Amino acid sequence: MISQDRILHDGMLHVFLFGTGGPMNNDTRVASSIGIIAGGEFILVDIGPGSYRNLDLMRLPAEHLSAVFLTHFHSDHIGDLGEANMLSWVNGRDKPLEVYGPKGVKQVVEGFEKAYELDTGYRIAHHGKEVLNREHSKMINRMILMEDPTEKVLCFDKNGLKVYAFEVDHTPVAPAVGYRIEFEGNCLVITGDTVKTENLVKHSRGADILFSEAISYTMINNLMAGAAKMNLKRFAKILKDIQNYHMEPIAAAQLAKEAQVKKLVIVHITPPLPNEKLEKLYLKGVEDIFKGEVILAQDRMKFKLEPNKEVGKNGFKKITK
Numbered sequence: 260m261i262s263q264d265r266i267l268h269d270g271m272l273h274v275f276l277f278g279t280g281g282p283m284n285n286d287t288r289v290a291s292s293i294g295i296i297a298g299g300e301f302i303l304v305d306i307g308p309g310s311y312r313n314l315d316l317m318r319l320p321a322e323h324l325s326a327v328f329l330t331h332f333h334s335d336h337i338g339d340l341g342e343a344n345m346l347s348w349v350n351g352r353d354k355p356l357e358v359y360g361p362k363g364v365k366q367v368v369e370g371f372e373k374a375y376e377l378d379t380g381y382r383i384a385h386h387g388k389e390v391l392n393r394e395h396s397k398m399i400n401r402m403i404l405m406e407d408p409t410e411k412v413l414c415f416d417k418n419g420l421k422v423y424a425f426e427v428d429h430t431p432v433a434p435a436v437g438y439r440i441e442f443e444g445n446c447l448v449i450t451g452d453t454v455k456t457e458n459l460v461k462h463s464r465g466a467d468i469l470f471s472e473a474i475s476y477t478m479i480n481n482l483m484a485g486a487a488k489m490n491l492k493r494f495a496k497i498l499k500d501i502q503n504y505h506m507e508p509i510a511a512a513q514l515a516k517e518a519q520v521k522k523l524v525i526v527h528i529t530p531p532l533p534n535e536k537l538e539k540l541y542l543k544g545v546e547d548i549f550k551g552e553v554i555l556a557q558d559r560m561k562f563k564l565e566p567n568k569e570v571g572k573n574g575f576k577k578i579t580k
């Protein structure tokens with residue numbers, strides 16, 4: 260079992276995968292969410308439905324949650340925002356929760372606050388205001404303004420943990436962003452949902468770990484053909500539509516190669532992959548393109564990176580999984 264206080268201040272950059280699936284529900288991978296703990300800060304990038312449960316089951320210190328960064332407002336990225344806010348407050352969070360996101364974040368945050376307003380009242384009435392301070396139950400929306408679509412924006416800088424947002428292309432969902440996160444000489448990039456763009460390559464450059472979304476069009480196409488054959492028109496149409504605003508696994512590999520990242524972790528895995536044979540089909544061609552390590556993410560996977568003060572001297576760095 261991880262000692263919670265120790266990991267908050269052990270000088271490492273910790274990454275936890277709470278949700279590695281896409282919008283198609285399945286038992287093994289819930290919707291998008293990645294947690295990062297470094298320098299005493301605990302932040303989340305996206306908080307899709309079912310992901311808060313994994314945070315809880317990984318015994319992480321929810322009361323230290325400082326901020327949530329949303330990439331965009333599709334339901335598979337925001338569904339557990341209310342749970343994350345409510346339960347981290349009940350656990351002992353002693354400040355409001357900051358929620359960052361592109362234009363639209365205010366509406367999303369205020370909507371969740373409204374939906375949970377009655378429950379907030381019940382909890383205070385039941386446990387007392389000495390235990391549950393209403394001020395701390397709040398969320399603060401922080402809109403990220405992308406003035407120049409080609410430049411990254413520093414939106415969080417606390418205790419050595421820096422979070423930059425950059426624009427991605429998930430049209431018609433706009434604006435949508437990815438995040439570049441830096442701590443003690445290490446760098447993580449989380450693509451959010453997007454097609455491969457020059458801007459994405461630019462801002463992924465040199466990442467120690469690239470967490471890239473991917474959808475297998477080959478597999479989705481087969482499902483679509485089956486759905487059309489069975490006259491499931493609605494399902495077939497949705498399966499067709501989702502293919503114009505994501506990356507295939509080989510596009511994620513191309514991104515990793517061009518951006519010269521050290522490790523590629525594929526997330527937002529769609530369709531669900533219940534066995535090794537389908538995993539092989541999903542990843543076909545990836546290793547021919549990107550020669551670094553490729554990991555097909557699973558829920559509750561974790562990574563930790565030691566401070567990288569050696570970079571520039573001999574390039575040595577230890578990464579443990």
Ligand SMILES: [Zn+2]
Pocket residue numbers: 331333429432452
């Ligand atoms: Zn999306």
Ligand SMILES: [Zn+2]
Pocket residue numbers: 281282291333335336452527
């Ligand atoms: Zn998505």
